[in-house]
Amino acid sequence: MESKSIDTVLKETRSFAPSPSFAQQANLSAADYERLWKDAQAEPVRFWEHAAKNIDWFEPWTKALSWEEPFAKWFLGGKTNAAYNCLDRHVANGRKDKTAILWEGEEGEVRKLSYGQLLDRVSQLANGMQKDLGLKAGDTVAVYMPMIPEAVVTMLACARVGVTHSVIFAGFSSSAIHDRVLDADCKAVFTADYGKRRGKKLELQPIVEEGLKGVDCVQHVVVFRNEKNSPLGSRGVEWQALVDKQSTKHEAVSLDAEHPLYFLYTSGTTGKPKGIVHSTGGYMVSVTQTAKWVFDLKEDDIYWCTADIGWVTGHSYVVYGILSNGATALLYEGAPNYPDWGRFWSIIDKHKVSILYTAPTAIRAFMRAGESIPRKYKLDSLRLLGTVGEPINPEAWIWYHNEIGHGKCPIVDTWWQTETGAIMITPLPGVTATKPGSATRPFPGIVADIVDENGKSCAPNEGGYLVIRHPWPSMVRNIHKNPDRFKDQYWSRFPGLYFAGDGAHKDENGYFWIKGRVDDVINVSGHRLGTMEIESALVSHPAVAEAAVVGRPDELKGQAITAFVIPKESADLSNLAALSKELSQHVVSEIGALARPEEIKFTRTLPKTRSGKIMRRLLKDLAAGKQASGDTTTLENPDLVQLIQ
Numbered sequence: 001m002e003s004k005s006i007d008t009v010l011k012e013t014r015s016f017a018p019s020p021s022f023a024q025q026a027n028l029s030a031a032d033y034e035r036l037w038k039d040a041q042a043e044p045v046r047f048w049e050h051a052a053k054n055i056d057w058f059e060p061w062t063k064a065l066s067w068e069e070p071f072a073k074w075f076l077g078g079k080t081n082a083a084y085n086c087l088d089r090h091v092a093n094g095r096k097d098k099t100a101i102l103w104e105g106e107e108g109e110v111r112k113l114s115y116g117q118l119l120d121r122v123s124q125l126a127n128g129m130q131k132d133l134g135l136k137a138g139d140t141v142a143v144y145m146p147m148i149p150e151a152v153v154t155m156l157a158c159a160r161v162g163v164t165h166s167v168i169f170a171g172f173s174s175s176a177i178h179d180r181v182l183d184a185d186c187k188a189v190f191t192a193d194y195g196k197r198r199g200k201k202l203e204l205q206p207i208v209e210e211g212l213k214g215v216d217c218v219q220h221v222v223v224f225r226n227e228k229n230s231p232l233g234s235r236g237v238e239w240q241a242l243v244d245k246q247s248t249k250h251e252a253v254s255l256d257a258e259h260p261l262y263f264l265y266t267s268g269t270t271g272k273p274k275g276i277v278h279s280t281g282g283y284m285v286s287v288t289q290t291a292k293w294v295f296d297l298k299e300d301d302i303y304w305c306t307a308d309i310g311w312v313t314g315h316s317y318v319v320y321g322i323l324s325n326g327a328t329a330l331l332y333e334g335a336p337n338y339p340d341w342g343r344f345w346s347i348i349d350k351h352k353v354s355i356l357y358t359a360p361t362a363i364r365a366f367m368r369a370g371e372s373i374p375r376k377y378k379l380d381s382l383r384l385l386g387t388v389g390e391p392i393n394p395e396a397w398i399w400y401h402n403e404i405g406h407g408k409c410p411i412v413d414t415w416w417q418t419e420t421g422a423i424m425i426t427p428l429p430g431v432t433a434t435k436p437g438s439a440t441r442p443f444p445g446i447v448a449d450i451v452d453e454n455g456k457s458c459a460p461n462e463g464g465y466l467v468i469r470h471p472w473p474s475m476v477r478n479i480h481k482n483p484d485r486f487k488d489q490y491w492s493r494f495p496g497l498y499f500a501g502d503g504a505h506k507d508e509n510g511y512f513w514i515k516g517r518v519d520d521v522i523n524v525s526g527h528r529l530g531t532m533e534i535e536s537a538l539v540s541h542p543a544v545a546e547a548a549v550v551g552r553p554d555e556l557k558g559q560a561i562t563a564f565v566i567p568k569e570s571a572d573l574s575n576l577a578a579l580s581k582e583l584s585q586h587v588v589s590e591i592g593a594l595a596r597p598e599e600i601k602f603t604r605t606l607p608k609t610r611s612g613k614i615m616r617r618l619l620k621d622l623a624a625g626k627q628a629s630g631d632t633t634t635l636e637n638p639d640l641v642q643l644i645q
């Protein structure tokens with residue numbers, strides 16, 4: 001009989017208890033945690049009511065939650081402003097001269113903006129938006145900008161006025177701009193003449209011009225100019241000129257808690273991108289509380305999240321959650337390997353970064369380049385490390401822990417999604433004992449579970465579907481203009497539960513282990529295998545830097561496993577057939593014969609999305625000997641794989 005759940009095959013037994021010295025200074029104490037967590041599971045709304053005190057309200061809310069599945073409203077009647085919470089209240093409370101944004105460019109240029117300066121700049125742009133551009137609360141604009149402080153200024157100015165922003169990653173094509181601007185009915189687009197990457201100029205304004213052909217809703221294109229005479233285009237206004245002439249006095253608009261702060265389009269694997277709608281009040285409550293505890297933010301921390309502002313991680317944990325806590329956020333405009341793979345470590349030493357939040361895909365790239373590179377740096381300012389975006393393979397976790405954290409920094413492996421707005425499953429540093437590859441436990445107030453095909457809770461170690469049982473403040477409110485798709489996408493699979501699309505299991509300690517997207521599950525002779533565990537077994541071999549496994553049709557077994565493997569720089573590739581056999585055997589000894597890859601293809605690249613996720617859908621086509629099908633416009637690297645012959 002075919003088993004319906006997802007098998008749990010990899011056993012990771014290493015565990016890292018919090019160090020007493022970290023625990024002693026942590027924002028959340030271990031003594032308080034257990035009780036707080038249990039209470040929050042039983043009464044999540046009460047937990048979030050309490051968390052709502054972390055932000056300032058212009059008018060108090062009267063009811064915490066109204067829930068008409070799948071539509072939630074949080075903090076009803078409350079009025080607030082996200083930019084006010086990120087700026088004004090800190091300037092008023094002694095952080096006027098504290099650095100809010102610490103920016104480094106690719107050539108090593110540095111710019112610092114204090115909270116006072118950032119508030120002035122944001123106020124000026126807010127005035128410009130209202131007075132010169134005629135924008136008002138309820139309008140929508142697109143932001144297509146590089147990782148420069150002005151991108152953050154633009155987002156916060158929108159938030160200040162109540163203009164909903166739709167940030168489009170500044171590497172997407174003109175057609176991506178076209179579709180997103182039309183879908184959101186944008187009145188203006190904020191861009192720059194160009195961004196900088198690997199010593200080259202990345203043109204932006206010309207791409208916007210192209211994308212706006214035949215688009216009537218856009219009245220203004222506001223261009224940040226790196227060069228005085230860069231073209232502005234027919235609807236163009238210079239960003240600096242618009243801002244410079246305005247007063248620095250501006251009163252943040254009082255907005256309803258449910259006012260849409262932003263739309264963020266996620267490119268699904270097929271079909272039209274979905275405009276994920278986020279709120280103001282609930283969103284700010286969630287990101288502020290999670291950032292405070294997960295990153296343990298302190299007054300003198302230098303916090304660096306390497307995500308681009310074009311992704312949700314950039315929204316929640318470069319901008320809103322970090323600035324609302326009054327912390328210092330580092331921004332780097334450039335590539336991680338420019339001029340070489342030591343760039344991140346040199347930035348950390350130079351600016352004394354204390355908290356680093358990055359993606360497993362980056363960690364695996366650093367591993368591949370070899371540990372001799374980070375060993376050239378001190379890295380002694382670091383006290384906390386985080387990851388997000390994909391499951392982290394235990395070997396990559398251990399590498400990060402040893403080579404970057406020097407064995408003394410807790411690692412927070414944070415599971416969440418564009419749709420969840422804030423971190424959902426995560427260790428709390430100083431509190432949670434961590435296990436490499438596990439995101440550990442749900443954040444207090446998040447009621448997560450693993451269910452089987454029929455929506456019944458799974459037993460410990462039984463693989464199933466990751467769901468959320470109770471609404472949370474930063475949850476996606478809708479898909480813009482498409483409530484039917486919203487219901488269908490997230491709420492139809494299991495009635496009453498939010499289904500995230502990921503497979504997972506819980507171990508006997510209640511720790512969550514994410515197995516990857518359920519669409520990628522491989523079915524070998526009736527055993528349903530998640531991609532993460534097989535890939536982790538491969539990555540635990542000393543010759544392997546990165547691996548992606550997919551199923552290809554097999555007459556006998558239903559599916560057979562094809563593995564795409566990127567070898568480490570140090571690996572001996574003189575006999576690929578022998579290495580291939582050795583890797584297959586390694587998987588068999590780590591997991592068992594059913595997970596044996598039938599075929600191993602050695603490659604130098606894997607197809608990835610712009611945010612670094614492996615696109616297994618394309619590999620599946622290649623493994624089956626087909627042409628890659630479906631949407632490939634969000635691909636980072638145009639060559640799908642470069643096989644090593």
Ligand code: WTA
Nearest residue numbers: 388389390391413414415416417418502514
């Ligand atoms: C995956 C990024 C395992 C997962 C914030 C999720 C993870 C998707 C983790 C959302 C993690 C993210 N462990 N898997 N710590 N973090 N994912 O919308 O499949 O870009 O559903 O949001 O990334 O990706 P998104």
